[in-house]
Structures are given as C-alpha cells and as structure tokens.
Amino acid sequence: MNRRLRTALVVSAALSTGLLMTACEGGPADAAGKTGTASSGTPADPAAAATATPGAAQDGGAAKTGPSTADGGGKAEDRSSSSGGDSAAADKSGYGQGCGTNDLQWSAKPMTQAGGYYQVGVKAKSGITCVLPAGLPVFAFGSGGTQAGPAEQVAGEEITLTGGKTAYAGVTPKTTDGDTGTEYSTVIVSVSEDDPNPVSLNVGSVVVDKPLTTNWHTDPADAVPFTS
Structure with missing residues (x-):
C-alpha cells in the first residue's frame, strides 16, 4: 500500500508539474502577442496594411500630380494661345494697329x-x-x-x-x-x-x-x- 501510494503521488506530482508548465508557456505567449499588437499600432491583417499603403501613396501622388498637371495644362494652353498671338504679331508687323x-x-x-x-x-x-x-x-x-x-x-x-x-x-x-x-x-x-x-x-x-x-x-x- 505504501509503495502504491508513493507511486500515485509521484505520477500526480508529474502531471501537476506538466500542467503548470503548459499554463506558464501559454500565458506569456498571449501576453506578448497582446503587447506586440498594442505597441505596434499597425493592422494585424497584412492585406489591410497593403491596401492602406497604396491608398496613401495614391493620395500623395494625386496631391502632387493633380495640381501640377492642371497648372501645366493651363500654362501650356496659355502659352499656346499666347504663342499663337505673339507669332502672328511677329509675322505681321503692325497687324491690327x-x-x-x-x-x-x-x-x-x-x-x-x-x-x-x-x-x-x-x-x-x-x-x-x-x-x-x-x-x-x-x-x-x-x-x-x-x-x-x-x-x-x-x-x-x-x-x-x-x-x-x-x-x-x-x-x-x-x-x-x-x-x-x-x-x-x-x-x-x-x-x-x-x-x-x-x-x-x-x-x-x-x-x-x-x-x-x-x-x-x-x-x-x-x-x-x-x-x-
């Protein structure tokens, strides 16, 4: 009876030790996962991050490209229009005067x-x-x-x-x-x-x-x- 009791106690102690180690390993991992997510401030979903990045780049490009294109187009038209009037005056001295x-x-x-x-x-x-x-x-x-x-x-x-x-x-x-x-x-x-x-x-x-x-x-x- 004493030998069986000792054997049961050893097995019980081993099982308890295993459960405790498993619980300890899971706890820090979860905590680390939560801490990493909170500190990074970035979306966990890579697809969401990829979508946000092109969007920001596109907005930035539009902010730079849009006005530049519009200004360039306007100036080109003005230059074209201005260039047409100047060319006529240059070719026709006294034109309309x-x-x-x-x-x-x-x-x-x-x-x-x-x-x-x-x-x-x-x-x-x-x-x-x-x-x-x-x-x-x-x-x-x-x-x-x-x-x-x-x-x-x-x-x-x-x-x-x-x-x-x-x-x-x-x-x-x-x-x-x-x-x-x-x-x-x-x-x-x-x-x-x-x-x-x-x-x-x-x-x-x-x-x-x-x-x-x-x-x-x-x-x-x-x-x-x-x-x-």
Missing part, C-alpha cells in the same frame, strides 16, 4: 485733271493689316520741306488696309498763278508728322508753290484736289 509709313507700299502717279496733281496710292505690304489714321497725309516737297496744306475742310475716316486694298490721296504741288514757285524732283511722304520713317518719292521736275493735299480715300475719284 495704326499704319506706319514703312508698313506701306507707296506710289505717285501724275494726273492731268484739276490742273494737274499727283495721285498718291498706298497699300499694306504683304502679310500686314493696319489702319490709316483719319488725319491728312504728310507731303513735303524737296529739301526745303514745303509741306502741303489741306484741300478738304472735313477730316477723313480711318481706313483699314490689308491684302491688295489701296487708299488714295491727291496732292497738288502748285495752287498759285504765275511763274512763282520752286522746282523740286522729290516729295517726302509719311502717314503722320511724328512718323520716324518717311519715304522719298520721285516726282520728276515739278514747280511747287502752296501745295495742297486731300485726305485718304478708297475711291480715287474722291482724291482729286479741286482748288476752287
């Missing part, structure tokens, strides 16, 4: 009507569109600069020149009787008095005394400088 003397092709043709005068014609050079001012053209004969006065009392109208459209003005070199006057062979012409690029036209030999000029007209018949 007031005509400068050097924007025009000038000609002077002697006419016998109204006692003799010169029909001066202007048209825009190739690729240019510009507006002739309503004021009188400037005609000054020879080196003495004898300037033509107005043959019309009413100011003319602005004329837009483009392509082959021509405007005309008539200038009478001599409006006085008798043999008075000075002989010249050239006339200096310009669109306005402050134009820095006047043009010299050859008119042959002509006597000049108190010259007169008309305004610009699109019909050459309206550009005859009648003096009476």
Whole structure:
C-alpha cells in the first residue's frame, strides 16, 4: 500500500508539474502577442496594411500630380494661345494697329485733271493689316520741306488696309498763278508728322508753290484736289 501510494503521488506530482508548465508557456505567449499588437499600432491583417499603403501613396501622388498637371495644362494652353498671338504679331508687323509709313507700299502717279496733281496710292505690304489714321497725309516737297496744306475742310475716316486694298490721296504741288514757285524732283511722304520713317518719292521736275493735299480715300475719284 505504501509503495502504491508513493507511486500515485509521484505520477500526480508529474502531471501537476506538466500542467503548470503548459499554463506558464501559454500565458506569456498571449501576453506578448497582446503587447506586440498594442505597441505596434499597425493592422494585424497584412492585406489591410497593403491596401492602406497604396491608398496613401495614391493620395500623395494625386496631391502632387493633380495640381501640377492642371497648372501645366493651363500654362501650356496659355502659352499656346499666347504663342499663337505673339507669332502672328511677329509675322505681321503692325497687324491690327495704326499704319506706319514703312508698313506701306507707296506710289505717285501724275494726273492731268484739276490742273494737274499727283495721285498718291498706298497699300499694306504683304502679310500686314493696319489702319490709316483719319488725319491728312504728310507731303513735303524737296529739301526745303514745303509741306502741303489741306484741300478738304472735313477730316477723313480711318481706313483699314490689308491684302491688295489701296487708299488714295491727291496732292497738288502748285495752287498759285504765275511763274512763282520752286522746282523740286522729290516729295517726302509719311502717314503722320511724328512718323520716324518717311519715304522719298520721285516726282520728276515739278514747280511747287502752296501745295495742297486731300485726305485718304478708297475711291480715287474722291482724291482729286479741286482748288476752287
């Protein structure tokens, strides 16, 4: 009986020891698992973590890419639009603006009507569109600069020149009787008095005394400088 009792006690002690060791191993493992989860603060599910990471990267990319693309697109359009207007202005000097003397092709043709005068014609050079001012053209004969006065009392109208459209003005070199006057062979012409690029036209030999000029007209018949 004593031997059996001792054997039973030994077996019972061994079983108790095993159970205690098993419980101790499970406890720390669980505690460690809980502690690790709480301290890391990251999702336990790897799939959830993978989903969150691309989402954050996508948002970041959108934040950088979105405004950059929009700004770039806007600027490109502005540049394209701005580039189109600048290119046109560069190719067409004076485009849509007031005509400068050097924007025009000038000609002077002697006419016998109204006692003799010169029909001066202007048209825009190739690729240019510009507006002739309503004021009188400037005609000054020879080196003495004898300037033509107005043959019309009413100011003319602005004329837009483009392509082959021509405007005309008539200038009478001599409006006085008798043999008075000075002989010249050239006339200096310009669109306005402050134009820095006047043009010299050859008119042959002509006597000049108190010259007169008309305004610009699109019909050459309206550009005859009648003096009476």
